[in-house]
Amino acid sequence: MQNEILNETGSAAPSDSSSPESLTSRAYLRLKQDIISGRLMPGRKLKIEELRRQYDIGTSPIREALSLLTSDHLVERWDQRGFRVANVSEGEFSELLKTRCWLEERALRESIANGSDEWEERVVLANHRLSRIPRSEASDHFVANAKWEEAHKHFHMTIISECGSSILLKFCKQLYDQNIRYRQLSGSKAYPKRDIADEHNAICQAVLARDANKAATLLIDHYKNTGTFVHSELTV
Amino acid sequence: MQNEILNETGSAAPSDSSSPESLTSRAYLRLKQDIISGRLMPGRKLKIEELRRQYDIGTSPIREALSLLTSDHLVERWDQRGFRVANVSEGEFSELLKTRCWLEERALRESIANGSDEWEERVVLANHRLSRIPRSEASDHFVANAKWEEAHKHFHMTIISECGSSILLKFCKQLYDQNIRYRQLSGSKAYPKRDIADEHNAICQAVLARDANKAATLLIDHYKNTGTFVHSELTV
DNA sequence: AAACAATAAAAAAACGATATATTTTGCCAA
DNA sequence: TTGGCAAAATATATCGTTTTTTTATTGTTT
Structure with a gap:
């Protein structure tokens, strides 16, 4: 199903080896x-023949997948x-950050206005699980932890999930993925200084208190802080 | 180029017969x-072989095109x-309308805040051209006029074009196209009663006066009015 | 002698046709 | 009537051909 393809990013193909x-x-x-x-660098030529051999998949599926990724602005x-x-580019990143703030603020405010009790529980759970996963795989130097990335995306998507528009939610997911790429490309060396867990806790609290203004401000600051780091890395 | 493919909808392949x-x-x-x-009805099976013969194009390009349309939520x-x-569905249309209002309001407010003098001129021109094209091709009964549709889209996209985010603009275009489909499907019999030209003039005036609140209200009302007609047709 | 242009050769992508795998439909038996 | 099996239809994947683009080499001009 198309929806499953588009929505799940990292967690696909769980244990089943012979994926159907x-x-x-x-x-x-x-x-x-x-x-x-970031394994495939920006601007890199994607030769069909090369990908065909590498992934051991024919040209048609490869071409179709690339067409799909085109709509995600990744290809x-x-x-x-x-x-x-x-x-x-720096310019594109600014646009991305700005647009993300606009869309997620709207989605967050709607979620806070409409969210059910069951949703509140999902928010608490997502935040808890995220807090239990280390940001980096190594303790001395930074090594991106795929589990953390997954939980992080899940937390952010959960707090906006009851916005009442699957369309808006899809856009937010798409922009979130684009943003991860910028984070990964910019090395993420500066991050560990900030206590990101605290920021998530604060957002979570404001959401549960149904304080839309506070939650929106915290969320946007959270994104903009990360943004300045990415920007500084990008400029170097 | 991908951008050209995605942005231009109706006006493509102008006069050049041997399209490059x-x-x-x-x-x-x-x-x-x-x-x-609406020539291809919702839910209709799109058999590759059938399309191949009909459009006289090979299976690969057809499949790629369908993949692309999948991302536009049209396939x-x-x-x-x-x-x-x-x-x-009625539910999807509600979501679409709601989301469109959220996104276009944001885009309109940003455009009004940032738009240049040159942009104001483009708005005036787009409104003028739209006003000169008849809504229906026939005067006694309604026959959708492709020229009007094109000019209408151009007007609405122009007033939000200086929002400072090509990403947001792309989303708005996508949603606009989805909305046209609902309009076309719902027969559009009820429309001619409203004086749509007046509504466009009012929006245009508010935009030029840089009155963001008024412009946003008028735009949203404009969309919601159309929405109720589509809804009533859809329910029948 | 160096630089630019033109032509030719090689590489890659787009297309279309064929082959394989999956699903659906129809029929027969329990 | 229902369940299963087989056959037909349909979708997906691979492969080979054609067209386009890029690069390299050679010739000409300044």
Whole structure:
């Protein structure tokens, strides 16, 4: 199903080795992961033949997956000249951050206005689980922890999940993924200084108190703080 | 180029008969038009073989185009069971309308805050051109006028064009296209009663006066009015 | 002699046709 | 009537051909 393909990013293909999904889905998820994680660098040419050999998947599924990624702004298509990984720029990152704040603020306010008790419980749970996962896999130097990334995305998507518009939610997810890529590319060296867990706790509290203004301010600050780090890394 | 494919909807392939675009783009545009205009009904099975013969284009470009349309929510992919035209529902239309209002209000306010003099001129021009095109091709009964549709989209996109985020603008365009489909499907019999030109003039005036609150209210009312007509048609 | 242009060769992408795997449908038996 | 099996239809994937683009080499001009 298309929705499953688009929504789940990292957690796909759990334990089942012989995935029943189509090869297109598999190619889509692998390519998406490889681009978001920074393994495939911006601007890099995506030669069909190369990918075909590497992923052991035919050209059609690869092409379809690349077409799909094009809509996510992770891949660019140059008519008659193939595909390449979408470029990054400071300007685009500013736009991304700005747009994300606009959309997520709206979604958060709607969620706080409409969210059920069951939703509150999901928020608490998501925050708790996130707090229990270390940000980095190593304690002395920073190594991105995929589990943390997954839990982090889940927390942020949970607090806006009851906004009443699956369309808006989809847009937010898309922008979130684009943002991860910028985070990964910028090295993330500066992060550990901030106590991110505290920020999440504060957001969680404001959400549970149904204090929309406070929650929105905290969320936007949370994003903008991260943004300045990414920006400074990008400029160097 | 991907951008050209995604942005221009109706006005593509102007006079040049031997289009230099890829067949994928051509298939994408034709299918998009056929779905938006309602020629291909919601839920209709899109058999590759059938489309291949009909459009005289190979299977690969057709599949790629369908994948692309999937991201626009105009086509649904059922894993291993092919593609079909996205279904419509009252619930989805409500969401669409709501989301559109949220996003376009934000975009309009930003445009009004940041728009240049040159932008004001573009707004005036877009409104003028729209006002000169008849809504219906026939005077006694309603026949959708493609020229009017194009000018209408152009007017609405122009007033939000200086929002400072090409990402947000892309989302708005996508939602606008989805909305056209609902309009076309609901017959549009009720419309001519309203004086839509007046509504556009009022919006235009408020925009030029840089009265963000008034412009936003007028725009949202404009959309919600149309929405109630579509809703009533959909319920029948 | 160096730089630019033109042509040719190689590489890559787009397309279309064929083959394989999956699903659906129809029929027969229990 | 229902369950299962088989056959047909349909979707997905691979492969080979054609067209386009890019690069390299050679020739010409300044």
